[in-house]
Amino acid sequence: MGRGEAIISGISELAPVMDAGGRRTLDFLAEAAALAVKDAGLGKDDIDGLLVTPPSEDTYILWPSQVAEYLQLTPVFMNMVELGGASAVAAGARAKLTVEAGICRHCLCLSGGVWDAQGFNTRANKTAVMSQAEIDYELPYGPMGFNSGYALIARRHMHQYGTTPEQLAKIAVDQRINALANPQALFNTQPLTIQAVLDSKVIVDPLHLLEIVRPCSGAAAVVVSRSDRGHDWPHHPVDILGFGEAYTHNSISYAPQLSQSPVKMAAQRAFQMTGRTPGDIDLVSLYDCYTITVLITLEDAGFCPKGAGGRFVADTDLTYKGDLPCNTHGGQLSCGQASFAGGMSHVIEVVRQLRGEAGPRQVRKNRLALVNGNGGVMSTQSCLILERK
Amino acid sequence: MDYKHTFWHKLRTGHLWLQYCPACARYVFYPRERCPHCWEAQLDWQPLSGMGRIYSYTVVRVSALPEFQPPYIYALVELDEGVRLATNIEDCPLESIQVGMPVRIKMINREGHEALPVFVPA
Known part of the structure:
Protein backbone atom coordinates (compact mmCIF):
# COMPACT_ATOMS: atom_id res chain seq x y z
CA MET A 1 0.00 0.00 0.00
CA GLY A 2 1.22 3.51 -0.58
CA ARG A 3 1.00 6.70 -2.44
CA GLY A 4 -1.44 7.00 -5.29
CA GLU A 5 -3.52 3.98 -4.30
CA ALA A 6 -6.52 5.98 -3.20
CA ILE A 7 -8.86 6.94 -6.00
CA ILE A 8 -12.07 8.88 -6.26
CA SER A 9 -14.48 6.26 -7.54
CA GLY A 10 -17.78 8.08 -7.18
CA ILE A 11 -19.13 11.62 -7.01
CA SER A 12 -22.43 13.40 -6.64
CA GLU A 13 -23.59 16.96 -6.34
CA LEU A 14 -27.16 18.11 -5.86
CA ALA A 15 -28.11 21.25 -7.72
CA PRO A 16 -27.79 24.10 -5.19
CA VAL A 17 -31.15 25.61 -4.22
CA MET A 18 -32.18 28.80 -2.45
CA ASP A 19 -35.21 27.18 -0.83
CA ALA A 20 -34.57 23.91 0.97
CA GLY A 21 -38.31 23.28 1.11
CA GLY A 22 -38.17 22.09 4.71
CA ARG A 23 -35.48 19.50 4.10
CA ARG A 24 -32.74 19.12 6.72
CA THR A 25 -29.01 18.58 6.34
CA LEU A 26 -29.48 14.83 6.88
CA ASP A 27 -32.01 14.63 4.04
CA PHE A 28 -29.62 16.34 1.64
CA LEU A 29 -26.67 14.19 2.75
CA ALA A 30 -28.63 10.99 2.24
CA GLU A 31 -29.56 11.93 -1.32
CA ALA A 32 -25.95 12.82 -2.13
CA ALA A 33 -24.73 9.58 -0.52
CA ALA A 34 -27.06 7.42 -2.57
CA LEU A 35 -26.04 9.11 -5.81
CA ALA A 36 -22.28 8.96 -5.14
CA VAL A 37 -22.28 5.29 -4.13
CA LYS A 38 -24.28 4.44 -7.25
CA ASP A 39 -21.88 6.53 -9.35
CA ALA A 40 -19.01 4.41 -8.01
CA GLY A 41 -20.86 1.25 -9.04
CA LEU A 42 -21.05 0.22 -5.41
CA GLY A 43 -23.78 -0.68 -2.97
CA LYS A 44 -24.47 0.66 0.49
CA ASP A 45 -22.87 -2.40 2.10
CA ASP A 46 -19.56 -1.70 0.38
CA ILE A 47 -19.11 1.54 2.36
CA ASP A 48 -16.90 0.97 5.40
CA GLY A 49 -15.64 4.50 6.09
CA LEU A 50 -17.58 7.71 6.71
CA LEU A 51 -16.31 11.29 6.89
CA VAL A 52 -18.83 14.07 7.33
CA THR A 53 -18.68 17.84 7.57
CA PRO A 54 -20.86 19.54 10.22
CA PRO A 55 -24.59 20.17 9.78
CA SER A 56 -26.20 23.60 9.45
CA GLU A 57 -28.45 22.81 12.41
CA ASP A 58 -27.24 23.05 15.99
CA THR A 59 -27.25 19.34 16.73
CA TYR A 60 -23.54 18.66 16.40
CA ILE A 61 -23.35 16.02 19.11
CA LEU A 62 -22.22 12.65 17.75
CA TRP A 63 -22.86 13.99 14.26
CA PRO A 64 -21.12 11.17 12.34
CA SER A 65 -23.12 8.75 14.43
CA GLN A 66 -26.35 10.58 13.54
CA VAL A 67 -25.48 10.40 9.86
CA ALA A 68 -24.54 6.72 10.05
CA GLU A 69 -27.80 5.96 11.83
CA TYR A 70 -29.94 7.84 9.29
CA LEU A 71 -28.22 5.95 6.46
CA GLN A 72 -27.99 2.71 8.45
CA LEU A 73 -24.26 2.46 7.85
CA THR A 74 -21.95 0.50 10.16
CA PRO A 75 -18.50 1.80 9.21
CA VAL A 76 -15.21 0.57 10.66
CA PHE A 77 -14.04 4.20 10.81
CA MET A 78 -15.83 7.53 10.91
CA ASN A 79 -15.25 11.12 11.91
CA MET A 80 -16.42 14.70 11.51
CA VAL A 81 -14.08 17.04 9.68
CA GLU A 82 -14.48 20.66 10.80
CA LEU A 83 -11.99 23.00 9.16
CA GLY A 84 -14.54 25.50 7.90
CA GLY A 85 -14.52 25.84 4.13
CA ALA A 86 -11.50 23.55 3.93
CA SER A 87 -13.45 20.66 5.47
CA ALA A 88 -14.60 18.97 2.29
CA VAL A 89 -11.17 19.00 0.64
CA ALA A 90 -9.56 17.91 3.91
CA ALA A 91 -12.06 15.04 4.09
CA GLY A 92 -10.64 13.85 0.77
CA ALA A 93 -7.12 13.92 2.22
CA ARG A 94 -8.25 12.02 5.32
CA ALA A 95 -10.11 9.48 3.24
CA LYS A 96 -6.93 8.87 1.26
CA LEU A 97 -5.03 8.25 4.50
CA THR A 98 -7.54 5.76 5.88
CA VAL A 99 -7.83 3.90 2.60
CA GLU A 100 -4.07 3.70 2.08
CA ALA A 101 -3.56 2.58 5.67
CA GLY A 102 -5.80 -0.35 4.86
CA ILE A 103 -8.42 0.70 7.37
CA CYS A 104 -11.20 1.29 4.84
CA ARG A 105 -11.94 -0.03 1.42
CA HIS A 106 -14.50 2.58 0.39
CA CYS A 107 -14.73 5.80 2.39
CA LEU A 108 -17.78 8.00 1.84
CA CYS A 109 -17.16 11.74 2.27
CA LEU A 110 -20.35 13.71 2.79
CA SER A 111 -20.93 17.42 3.00
CA GLY A 112 -23.94 19.66 2.77
CA GLY A 113 -26.25 21.97 4.59
CA VAL A 114 -29.32 24.12 4.66
CA TRP A 115 -29.33 27.87 4.29
CA ASP A 116 -31.41 29.69 6.85
CA ALA A 117 -33.02 32.69 5.13
CA GLN A 118 -34.37 34.09 8.42
CA GLY A 119 -30.97 34.24 10.05
CA PHE A 120 -29.15 35.76 7.09
CA ASN A 121 -27.05 38.83 7.88
CA THR A 122 -28.26 39.07 11.47
CA ARG A 123 -26.26 39.43 14.67
CA ALA A 124 -26.85 35.75 15.50
CA ASN A 125 -25.65 34.79 12.03
CA LYS A 126 -22.46 36.83 12.43
CA THR A 127 -21.64 35.73 15.99
CA ALA A 128 -22.35 32.07 15.25
CA VAL A 129 -19.11 31.88 13.28
CA MET A 130 -17.02 33.84 15.82
CA SER A 131 -14.63 32.48 18.43
CA GLN A 132 -14.87 33.75 22.01
CA ALA A 133 -11.76 35.85 21.40
CA GLU A 134 -13.44 37.47 18.39
CA ILE A 135 -16.60 38.12 20.40
CA ASP A 136 -14.58 39.67 23.25
CA TYR A 137 -12.05 41.77 21.33
CA GLU A 138 -13.47 42.31 17.81
CA LEU A 139 -17.26 42.41 18.11
CA PRO A 140 -17.16 45.74 20.03
CA TYR A 141 -15.94 47.29 16.75
CA GLY A 142 -18.64 45.97 14.43
CA PRO A 143 -16.90 43.37 12.25
CA MET A 144 -19.05 41.86 9.48
CA GLY A 145 -18.00 38.25 9.88
CA PHE A 146 -16.05 36.83 6.98
CA ASN A 147 -16.95 39.81 4.77
CA SER A 148 -14.87 42.30 6.75
CA GLY A 149 -12.01 39.83 7.17
CA TYR A 150 -11.62 39.33 3.43
CA ALA A 151 -12.12 43.06 2.84
CA LEU A 152 -9.10 43.72 5.08
CA ILE A 153 -7.07 41.26 3.01
CA ALA A 154 -8.18 42.81 -0.27
CA ARG A 155 -7.40 46.33 0.91
CA ARG A 156 -3.94 45.31 2.14
CA HIS A 157 -3.19 43.53 -1.14
CA MET A 158 -4.27 46.60 -3.11
CA HIS A 159 -2.03 48.79 -0.95
CA GLN A 160 1.02 46.54 -1.22
CA TYR A 161 0.78 45.53 -4.86
CA GLY A 162 -1.50 47.99 -6.61
CA THR A 163 -4.15 45.35 -7.26
CA THR A 164 -7.27 47.00 -8.70
CA PRO A 165 -11.02 46.45 -8.27
CA GLU A 166 -11.20 45.77 -12.03
CA GLN A 167 -8.69 42.93 -11.73
CA LEU A 168 -10.63 41.34 -8.87
CA ALA A 169 -13.89 41.71 -10.78
CA LYS A 170 -12.40 39.83 -13.76
CA ILE A 171 -12.33 36.66 -11.64
CA ALA A 172 -16.11 36.84 -11.10
CA VAL A 173 -16.64 37.57 -14.81
CA ASP A 174 -14.62 34.54 -15.99
CA GLN A 175 -16.30 32.26 -13.51
CA ARG A 176 -19.69 33.41 -14.73
CA ILE A 177 -18.72 32.42 -18.28
CA ASN A 178 -18.05 28.96 -16.85
CA ALA A 179 -21.37 28.94 -15.01
CA LEU A 180 -23.27 29.74 -18.22
CA ALA A 181 -22.15 26.28 -19.37
CA ASN A 182 -23.26 24.63 -16.12
CA PRO A 183 -26.99 23.84 -15.93
CA GLN A 184 -26.66 23.21 -12.15
CA ALA A 185 -25.26 26.66 -11.33
CA LEU A 186 -27.46 28.98 -9.31
CA PHE A 187 -26.48 31.97 -11.46
CA ASN A 188 -26.21 30.74 -15.04
CA THR A 189 -28.47 32.90 -17.16
CA GLN A 190 -26.84 36.33 -17.18
CA PRO A 191 -23.28 37.00 -18.30
CA LEU A 192 -21.31 39.41 -16.13
CA THR A 193 -19.09 42.30 -17.10
CA ILE A 194 -16.37 43.94 -15.05
CA GLN A 195 -18.50 47.08 -15.00
CA ALA A 196 -21.52 45.16 -13.70
CA VAL A 197 -19.44 43.79 -10.82
CA LEU A 198 -18.12 47.25 -9.98
CA ASP A 199 -21.64 48.70 -10.26
CA SER A 200 -22.98 46.20 -7.74
CA LYS A 201 -23.39 47.48 -4.21
CA VAL A 202 -20.27 47.90 -2.07
CA ILE A 203 -20.90 45.73 0.99
CA VAL A 204 -17.60 46.09 2.82
CA ASP A 205 -15.20 48.26 0.88
CA PRO A 206 -13.47 47.21 -1.38
CA LEU A 207 -15.73 44.16 -1.85
CA HIS A 208 -18.82 44.41 -4.05
CA LEU A 209 -21.89 42.22 -3.79
CA LEU A 210 -20.96 40.24 -6.91
CA GLU A 211 -17.55 39.37 -5.42
CA ILE A 212 -19.15 37.71 -2.41
CA VAL A 213 -20.45 34.17 -2.29
CA ARG A 214 -24.20 33.54 -2.07
CA PRO A 215 -25.21 31.04 0.64
CA CYS A 216 -27.70 28.35 -0.41
CA SER A 217 -28.65 24.74 0.33
CA GLY A 218 -27.42 21.46 -1.08
CA ALA A 219 -25.04 18.57 -0.66
CA ALA A 220 -22.19 16.79 -2.38
CA ALA A 221 -20.35 13.54 -1.86
CA VAL A 222 -17.31 11.63 -3.02
CA VAL A 223 -16.40 8.00 -2.56
CA VAL A 224 -12.70 7.36 -2.01
CA SER A 225 -11.73 3.78 -2.74
CA ARG A 226 -8.67 1.58 -2.69
CA SER A 227 -7.56 1.10 -6.25
CA ASP A 228 -7.54 -2.59 -7.10
CA ARG A 229 -6.00 -3.89 -10.26
CA GLY A 230 -8.61 -5.42 -12.49
CA HIS A 231 -11.58 -3.75 -10.83
CA ASP A 232 -13.96 -2.46 -13.45
CA TRP A 233 -14.99 1.02 -12.34
CA PRO A 234 -17.99 2.54 -14.13
CA HIS A 235 -16.16 5.86 -14.51
CA HIS A 236 -12.56 6.72 -15.16
CA PRO A 237 -10.83 6.53 -11.73
CA VAL A 238 -9.15 9.67 -10.47
CA ASP A 239 -6.04 9.30 -8.33
CA ILE A 240 -5.69 11.33 -5.15
CA LEU A 241 -2.02 11.76 -5.86
CA GLY A 242 -1.24 13.82 -2.79
CA PHE A 243 -2.27 16.61 -0.49
CA GLY A 244 -0.89 19.42 1.61
CA GLU A 245 -2.32 21.43 4.44
CA ALA A 246 -1.34 24.49 6.45
CA TYR A 247 -2.78 26.38 9.38
CA THR A 248 -1.55 29.68 10.78
CA HIS A 249 -4.40 31.53 12.50
CA ASN A 250 -8.11 31.61 13.22
CA SER A 251 -9.10 35.29 13.26
CA ILE A 252 -7.50 37.42 10.56
CA SER A 253 -6.42 39.79 13.35
CA TYR A 254 -3.73 37.30 14.30
CA ALA A 255 -2.61 36.15 10.84
CA PRO A 256 1.16 36.41 10.32
CA GLN A 257 0.39 38.65 7.33
CA LEU A 258 -2.63 39.56 5.23
CA SER A 259 -1.42 39.52 1.65
CA GLN A 260 0.18 36.07 1.85
CA SER A 261 -1.75 33.07 3.11
CA PRO A 262 -1.00 29.57 4.39
CA VAL A 263 -1.99 28.35 0.90
CA LYS A 264 1.70 28.83 0.13
CA MET A 265 2.78 26.09 2.52
CA ALA A 266 -0.22 23.87 1.81
CA ALA A 267 0.41 23.94 -1.95
CA GLN A 268 4.16 23.47 -1.51
CA ARG A 269 3.52 20.40 0.63
CA ALA A 270 1.11 18.99 -1.95
CA PHE A 271 3.58 19.57 -4.78
CA GLN A 272 6.37 18.06 -2.70
CA MET A 273 4.33 14.95 -1.90
CA THR A 274 3.51 14.39 -5.57
CA GLY A 275 6.73 15.54 -7.22
CA ARG A 276 4.74 17.90 -9.45
CA THR A 277 4.98 21.64 -10.03
CA PRO A 278 2.43 24.36 -10.82
CA GLY A 279 3.60 24.14 -14.45
CA ASP A 280 2.35 20.54 -14.64
CA ILE A 281 -1.19 21.48 -13.63
CA ASP A 282 -3.87 21.49 -16.36
CA LEU A 283 -6.70 23.06 -14.37
CA VAL A 284 -7.41 24.38 -10.89
CA SER A 285 -10.42 24.47 -8.63
CA LEU A 286 -9.87 27.07 -5.94
CA TYR A 287 -12.06 27.96 -3.01
CA ASP A 288 -13.79 31.19 -3.95
CA CYS A 289 -15.80 32.65 -1.11
CA TYR A 290 -14.62 36.03 -2.49
CA THR A 291 -12.73 37.12 -5.59
CA ILE A 292 -9.69 38.05 -3.48
CA THR A 293 -9.53 34.45 -2.20
CA VAL A 294 -8.91 33.17 -5.73
CA LEU A 295 -6.31 35.84 -6.50
CA ILE A 296 -4.29 35.16 -3.34
CA THR A 297 -4.57 31.41 -3.84
CA LEU A 298 -3.26 31.65 -7.42
CA GLU A 299 -0.25 33.62 -6.14
CA ASP A 300 0.47 31.47 -3.11
CA ALA A 301 0.05 28.17 -4.97
CA GLY A 302 2.75 29.37 -7.38
CA PHE A 303 0.86 30.15 -10.59
CA CYS A 304 2.26 33.68 -10.63
CA PRO A 305 4.71 35.64 -8.48
CA LYS A 306 3.53 37.19 -5.20
CA GLY A 307 1.92 40.52 -5.92
CA ALA A 308 1.43 39.82 -9.63
CA GLY A 309 -1.99 38.20 -9.14
CA GLY A 310 -3.91 41.23 -10.33
CA ARG A 311 -2.11 41.41 -13.65
CA PHE A 312 -2.18 37.62 -13.94
CA VAL A 313 -5.96 37.31 -13.65
CA ALA A 314 -6.46 40.28 -15.98
CA ASP A 315 -4.22 38.72 -18.65
CA THR A 316 -5.19 35.06 -18.21
CA ASP A 317 -8.34 33.45 -19.57
CA LEU A 318 -9.56 31.59 -16.49
CA THR A 319 -12.55 30.06 -18.29
CA TYR A 320 -12.83 26.45 -19.43
CA LYS A 321 -11.59 27.64 -22.84
CA GLY A 322 -8.49 29.28 -21.40
CA ASP A 323 -4.88 28.49 -20.56
CA LEU A 324 -5.48 28.00 -16.87
CA PRO A 325 -9.10 26.90 -16.44
CA CYS A 326 -10.18 27.86 -12.93
CA ASN A 327 -13.44 26.92 -11.24
CA THR A 328 -14.90 25.62 -14.47
CA HIS A 329 -18.27 24.93 -12.80
CA GLY A 330 -18.59 28.65 -12.11
CA GLY A 331 -17.20 28.34 -8.62
CA GLN A 332 -19.16 29.15 -5.54
CA LEU A 333 -19.45 32.74 -6.76
CA SER A 334 -21.78 31.59 -9.55
CA CYS A 335 -23.02 28.24 -8.21
CA GLY A 336 -23.79 29.38 -4.68
CA GLN A 337 -22.28 28.07 -1.47
CA ALA A 338 -24.27 25.13 -0.18
CA SER A 339 -22.71 25.33 3.26
CA PHE A 340 -19.81 22.88 3.60
CA ALA A 341 -20.66 21.36 0.20
CA GLY A 342 -19.39 24.57 -1.39
CA GLY A 343 -15.86 23.30 -0.84
CA MET A 344 -16.79 19.84 -2.10
CA SER A 345 -18.06 21.34 -5.37
CA HIS A 346 -14.46 22.19 -6.24
CA VAL A 347 -13.38 18.55 -5.87
CA ILE A 348 -16.34 17.25 -7.84
CA GLU A 349 -15.88 19.61 -10.76
CA VAL A 350 -12.26 18.55 -11.11
CA VAL A 351 -13.27 14.88 -11.11
CA ARG A 352 -15.82 15.58 -13.86
CA GLN A 353 -13.13 17.34 -15.89
CA LEU A 354 -10.51 14.62 -15.37
CA ARG A 355 -13.03 11.95 -16.30
CA GLY A 356 -13.89 13.91 -19.45
CA GLU A 357 -17.52 14.21 -18.35
CA ALA A 358 -17.82 18.01 -18.11
CA GLY A 359 -19.94 18.31 -21.26
CA PRO A 360 -20.07 21.76 -22.88
CA ARG A 361 -17.42 23.12 -20.50
CA GLN A 362 -14.97 20.22 -20.90
CA VAL A 363 -11.36 21.42 -20.87
CA ARG A 364 -8.92 20.18 -23.49
CA LYS A 365 -6.02 19.21 -21.24
CA ASN A 366 -7.35 17.18 -18.35
CA ARG A 367 -4.74 15.00 -16.72
CA LEU A 368 -3.64 16.84 -13.58
CA ALA A 369 -5.53 19.26 -11.31
CA LEU A 370 -5.03 21.20 -8.10
CA VAL A 371 -7.94 21.71 -5.71
CA ASN A 372 -7.85 24.09 -2.77
CA GLY A 373 -10.14 24.26 0.23
CA ASN A 374 -10.00 27.37 2.38
CA GLY A 375 -11.64 27.98 5.73
CA GLY A 376 -12.09 30.97 8.01
CA VAL A 377 -10.33 34.06 6.71
CA MET A 378 -7.56 32.35 4.74
CA SER A 379 -7.08 30.42 8.01
CA THR A 380 -7.32 26.72 7.20
CA GLN A 381 -5.90 25.38 3.93
CA SER A 382 -6.06 21.99 2.32
CA CYS A 383 -4.83 21.23 -1.21
CA LEU A 384 -5.38 18.04 -3.20
CA ILE A 385 -3.58 17.06 -6.38
CA LEU A 386 -5.74 14.80 -8.50
CA GLU A 387 -4.68 12.88 -11.61
CA ARG A 388 -6.54 10.89 -14.22
CA LYS A 389 -5.19 7.37 -14.01
CA MET B 1 -6.45 35.23 37.21
CA LEU B 48 1.91 50.52 25.58
CA SER B 49 2.57 53.76 23.74
CA GLY B 50 -0.85 53.75 22.07
CA MET B 51 0.79 54.74 18.80
CA GLY B 52 0.61 52.70 15.63
CA ARG B 53 -0.26 52.54 11.95
CA ILE B 54 -3.25 51.32 9.99
CA TYR B 55 -2.29 47.86 8.76
CA SER B 56 -5.52 47.50 6.78
CA TYR B 57 -9.08 48.76 6.91
CA THR B 58 -12.51 48.38 5.44
CA VAL B 59 -15.36 50.85 5.23
CA VAL B 60 -18.45 48.90 6.24
CA ARG B 61 -21.31 49.95 3.95
CA VAL B 62 -23.87 47.30 4.91
CA SER B 63 -24.13 46.44 8.59
CA ALA B 64 -25.80 43.45 10.21
CA LEU B 65 -25.43 45.02 13.66
CA PRO B 66 -28.10 47.66 14.42
CA GLU B 67 -25.82 49.61 16.79
CA PHE B 68 -23.28 50.11 14.00
CA GLN B 69 -24.62 52.58 11.48
CA PRO B 70 -22.70 52.54 8.19
CA PRO B 71 -20.48 53.86 6.90
CA TYR B 72 -17.83 53.25 9.54
CA ILE B 73 -14.20 52.14 9.51
CA TYR B 74 -13.26 48.71 10.81
CA ALA B 75 -9.48 48.37 10.85
CA LEU B 76 -6.45 46.43 11.92
CA VAL B 77 -3.91 48.65 13.61
CA GLU B 78 -0.31 47.60 14.07
CA LEU B 79 1.03 49.14 17.25
CA ASP B 80 4.57 50.50 17.41
CA GLU B 81 5.31 47.56 19.73
CA GLY B 82 4.44 45.16 16.90
CA VAL B 83 1.06 43.91 18.12
CA ARG B 84 -1.88 43.95 15.71
CA LEU B 85 -5.46 44.48 16.86
CA ALA B 86 -8.96 45.05 15.49
CA THR B 87 -10.45 48.46 16.14
CA ASN B 88 -12.34 51.41 14.67
CA ILE B 89 -10.75 54.50 13.18
CA GLU B 90 -12.65 57.58 14.31
CA ASP B 91 -12.42 61.32 13.69
CA CYS B 92 -11.17 60.51 10.20
CA PRO B 93 -12.92 61.49 6.94
CA LEU B 94 -13.54 58.36 4.85
CA GLU B 95 -11.78 59.83 1.84
CA SER B 96 -8.56 60.51 3.73
CA ILE B 97 -8.00 57.09 5.28
CA GLN B 98 -5.00 55.13 4.01
CA VAL B 99 -3.12 51.97 4.84
CA GLY B 100 0.05 52.95 6.68
CA MET B 101 -1.48 56.08 8.18
CA PRO B 102 -0.14 56.88 11.68
CA VAL B 103 -2.80 56.68 14.39
CA ARG B 104 -3.00 57.09 18.14
CA ILE B 105 -5.27 55.53 20.71
CA LYS B 106 -8.39 57.18 22.09
CA MET B 107 -10.67 55.81 24.78
CA ILE B 108 -14.39 56.06 24.17
CA ASN B 109 -17.44 54.97 26.10
CA ARG B 110 -19.47 52.50 24.08
CA GLU B 111 -22.26 50.19 25.20
CA GLY B 112 -20.91 47.86 27.86
CA HIS B 113 -17.40 49.31 27.70
CA GLU B 114 -16.52 52.28 29.87
CA ALA B 115 -13.14 52.60 28.13
CA LEU B 116 -13.02 51.10 24.66
CA PRO B 117 -9.80 51.74 22.74
CA VAL B 118 -10.31 53.14 19.23
CA PHE B 119 -7.79 54.98 17.09
CA VAL B 120 -7.70 58.44 15.52
CA PRO B 121 -5.28 60.04 13.04
CA ALA B 122 -2.04 60.84 14.90
Missing part, protein backbone atom coordinates in the same frame (compact mmCIF):
# COMPACT_ATOMS: atom_id res chain seq x y z
CA ASP B 2 -9.29 37.01 35.44
CA TYR B 3 -7.30 38.33 32.51
CA LYS B 4 -10.36 39.55 30.61
CA HIS B 5 -11.43 41.71 33.53
CA THR B 6 -7.87 43.00 34.00
CA PHE B 7 -7.61 43.96 30.33
CA TRP B 8 -10.79 46.03 30.30
CA HIS B 9 -10.21 47.46 33.78
CA LYS B 10 -6.71 48.71 33.00
CA LEU B 11 -8.01 50.63 29.96
CA ARG B 12 -9.67 53.01 32.40
CA THR B 13 -6.20 54.42 33.13
CA GLY B 14 -6.36 55.91 29.63
CA HIS B 15 -3.62 53.59 28.41
CA LEU B 16 -3.64 50.26 26.63
CA TRP B 17 -2.02 47.59 28.79
CA LEU B 18 -1.13 44.24 27.31
CA GLN B 19 0.20 41.06 28.76
CA TYR B 20 3.95 40.71 28.41
CA CYS B 21 5.95 37.52 28.70
CA PRO B 22 9.24 38.04 30.59
CA ALA B 23 10.47 34.60 29.50
CA CYS B 24 10.41 35.35 25.76
CA ALA B 25 10.14 39.15 25.88
CA ARG B 26 7.04 39.35 23.73
CA TYR B 27 3.63 40.98 24.06
CA VAL B 28 0.53 38.83 24.15
CA PHE B 29 -2.78 39.80 22.58
CA TYR B 30 -5.57 38.74 23.00
CA PRO B 31 -5.28 38.21 26.77
CA ARG B 32 -4.93 34.62 27.96
CA GLU B 33 -3.60 32.50 30.78
CA ARG B 34 -0.38 31.34 29.17
CA CYS B 35 2.11 32.82 26.70
CA PRO B 36 1.23 31.51 23.22
CA HIS B 37 4.79 32.10 22.00
CA CYS B 38 6.79 30.06 24.53
CA TRP B 39 3.99 28.48 26.65
CA GLU B 40 5.33 29.93 29.90
CA ALA B 41 2.58 30.54 32.45
CA GLN B 42 3.92 33.73 34.04
CA LEU B 43 2.69 36.89 32.29
CA ASP B 44 3.00 40.54 33.41
CA TRP B 45 1.00 43.59 32.31
CA GLN B 46 2.70 46.54 30.63
CA PRO B 47 1.39 49.86 29.28
